[in-house]
Amino acid sequence: MAIRTRFAPSPTGYMHIGNLRTALYAYLVAKKDPDGVFILRIEDTDQGRLVEGATDIIYETLKQCGLKHDEGPDVGGPVGPYVQSDRVKSGLYMKYAKELIAKGGAHYCFCDEDMINAQRELQEARGESFKYDDPCKKLSIEECENRIANGEKFVIRQTIPETGTTSFEDEVFGKITVDNETLDEQILIKSDGFPTYNFANVVDDHLMGITDVVRGMEYLSSTPKYNLIYDAFGWDIPRYIHCPPVMKDEHHKLSKRNGDASFQDLVAKGYLPGAILNYIALLGWSPEEDKEIFTLDELVKAFNVKHIGKMGAIFDPEKLKWINGMWLRNMDLDSYYNLVKPYIDEAVKGDFDGKKIAAILQQRAQTLNEIPGMLDFFDTFPSYDNSLYVNKKMKTDEAVSLESLKACYELLESIDEADWNQENLHTQLLALPKKMGRKNGQVLFPLRLAITGKQFTPGGAIEIADILGKKETLRRLDLSIKQLEK
RNA sequence: GGCGAGUUGGUGAAGCGGCUUAACACACCGCCCUUUCACGGCGGCAUUCACGGGUCCGAAUCCCGUACUCGUCACCA
Numbered sequence: 001m002a003i004r005t006r007f008a009p010s011p012t013g014y015m016h017i018g019n020l021r022t023a024l025y026a027y028l029v030a031k032k033d034p035d036g037v038f039i040l041r042i043e044d045t046d047q048g049r050l051v052e053g054a055t056d057i058i059y060e061t062l063k064q065c066g067l068k069h070d071e072g073p074d075v076g077g078p079v080g081p082y083v084q085s086d087r088v089k090s091g092l093y094m095k096y097a098k099e100l101i102a103k104g105g106a107h108y109c110f111c112d113e114d115m116i117n118a119q120r121e122l123q124e125a126r127g128e129s130f131k132y133d134d135p136c137k138k139l140s141i142e143e144c145e146n147r148i149a150n151g152e153k154f155v156i157r158q159t160i161p162e163t164g165t166t167s168f169e170d171e172v173f174g175k176i177t178v179d180n181e182t183l184d185e186q187i188l189i190k191s192d193g194f195p196t197y198n199f200a201n202v203v204d205d206h207l208m209g210i211t212d213v214v215r216g217m218e219y220l221s222s223t224p225k226y227n228l229i230y231d232a233f234g235w236d237i238p239r240y241i242h243c244p245p246v247m248k249d250e251h252h253k254l255s256k257r258n259g260d261a262s263f264q265d266l267v268a269k270g271y272l273p274g275a276i277l278n279y280i281a282l283l284g285w286s287p288e289e290d291k292e293i294f295t296l297d298e299l300v301k302a303f304n305v306k307h308i309g310k311m312g313a314i315f316d317p318e319k320l321k322w323i324n325g326m327w328l329r330n331m332d333l334d335s336y337y338n339l340v341k342p343y344i345d346e347a348v349k350g351d352f353d354g355k356k357i358a359a360i361l362q363q364r365a366q367t368l369n370e371i372p373g374m375l376d377f378f379d380t381f382p383s384y385d386n387s388l389y390v391n392k393k394m395k396t397d398e399a400v401s402l403e404s405l406k407a408c409y410e411l412l413e414s415i416d417e418a419d420w421n422q423e424n425l426h427t428q429l430l431a432l433p434k435k436m437g438r439k440n441g442q443v444l445f446p447l448r449l450a451i452t453g454k455q456f457t458p459g460g461a462i463e464i465a466d467i468l469g470k471k472e473t474l475r476r477l478d479l480s481i482k483q484l485e486k
Numbered sequence: 487g488g489c490g491a492g493u494u495g496g497u498g499a500a501g502c503g504g505c506u507u508a509a510c511a512c513a514c515c516g517c518c519c520u521u522u523c524a525c526g527g528c529g530g531c532a533u534u535c536a537c538g539g540g541u542c543c544g545a546a547u548c549c550c551g552u553a554c555u556c557g558u559c560a561c562c563a
Contacts, residue, residue, distance in 0.1 A: 444521030
């Protein structure tokens with residue numbers, strides 16, 4: 001049987017990293033099977049938490065990431081509708097809830113909240129954990145139906161066996177067993193007629209033929225309750241893959257409330273969707289081969305549920321940066337230029353060859369957003385301090401630098417505008433230190449500084465002189481020599 | 487508090503009873519290369535796997551206990 005997985009977010013705002021990783025894993029589990037199907041289902045049964053536009057963010061994010069769903073609200077499919085509120089309209093959950101009542105897996109409850117809260121406070125005051133002992137369990141179905149016919153408000157609760165244990169096998173955590181008496185009789189259908197997540201989820205997963213349930217491990221403790229529902233219906237229990245959380249630090253999950261980065265924040269900060277996906281795949285999962293840079297397709301091939309870890313993984317922006325840098329460097333120059341052109345244009349208004357700038361940038365920039373700041377010296381020649389010429393490693397000081405710069409000026413001035421290209425500059429400039437009896441660094445390091453005014457630049461003196469052009473290079477060089485002579 | 491789960495360097499992690507004097511990667515620190523930074527190359531960075539017992543010829547790996555962390559106990563998902 002082909003594997004079917006689903007990503008079932010509730011549209012409550014932005015897509016956070018932990019969620020996205022769950023979607024990724026669900027996708028990978030499905031696509032590992034050539035016939036596997038990845039489904040998007042929107043869980044909007046909590047009408048109070050709906051956020052405008054949230055579903056669009058979900059579609060957009062999945063699209064940017066290449067996590068293409070085979071079935072979903074926007075693309076349709078054989079087991080729709082794919083939005084839970086649409087499913088509610090068909091009366092489907094109520095129908096199944098009644099069936100469950102008939103099978104003994106659930107019961108009507110007419111208790112009001114005050115009563116329940118009173119009981120809760122009592123139990124908590126006694127230091128016990130709260131477990132609602134529902135008097136309505138004793139009511140006969142006929143009596144319940146009469147009361148409902150009379151317009152009484154009701155909910156439907158799950159009926160849990162008082163004794164025994166329930167176990168299940170999780171692909172990540174192994175076998176888990178709990179005593180039934182610790183399970184509470186959760187509400188399945190709310191008084192507004194909507195199903196709770198707990199119920200809708202089970203019914204939908206079954207109706208949609210989900211074979212592998214991939215979700216966060218916060219559901220680990222409620223899974224036995226879901227299994228009791230599957231059993232009461234006589235349905236097959238899916239395979240479970242509970243994923244540990246993505247953490248901000250040792251104690252806190254990444255969360256929207258703390259203002260932690262969402263997928264779109266990261267994209268806005270200059271990270272590539274593919275690199276983000278690559279990185280989060282590695283948070284909680286490790287490949288068998290000794291490799292860390294993966295495209296989505298490569299992840300599909302390499303992915304293996306057995307290598308999902310059990311511990312929450314701390315999100316490390318540094319490593320993301322490194323991976324993003326690797327992605328950037330792995331691009332061919334044309335695509336790279338295409339990608340970074342807007343960032344170059346933002347910083348460089350002057351008439352310089354953007355593609356040459358891209359070429360020197362590619363080996364250095366790790367994120368797109370740091371690009372403009374790296375290029376500011378092209379348009380405006382910054383003021384800088386002569387002390388920068390003193391560099392122990394390069395064996396330079398102000399005197400050596402001045403001598404070098406003068407020699408450079410003389411040489412560069414003699415080069416014809418038509419011969420001003422990187423190759424020629426390279427041959428000519430590299431001959432200079434030899435002639436002067438200096439090390440390359442003693443000549444080229446001051447030169448780079450003299451024409452950029454910056455300690456660090458993308459690219460060396462030759463590449464930058466080439467891009468700046470003869471006129472501008474000589475102008476800056478002249479200014480720097482004068483500054484040094486003072 | 488009950489129940490469930492987890493605990494290998496600053497971080498992600500490999501490891502599944504002997505091949506581990508604990509891979510690999512990020513970060514960090516040296517060195518080399520080099521026209522700077524970066525890239526690339528080389529080396530350093532856990533005598534030790536939360537702690538305490540036990541099993542075993544042998545344990546990070548199995549068992550028990552303790553500690554700590556997380557999750558859950560909603561008409562939220």
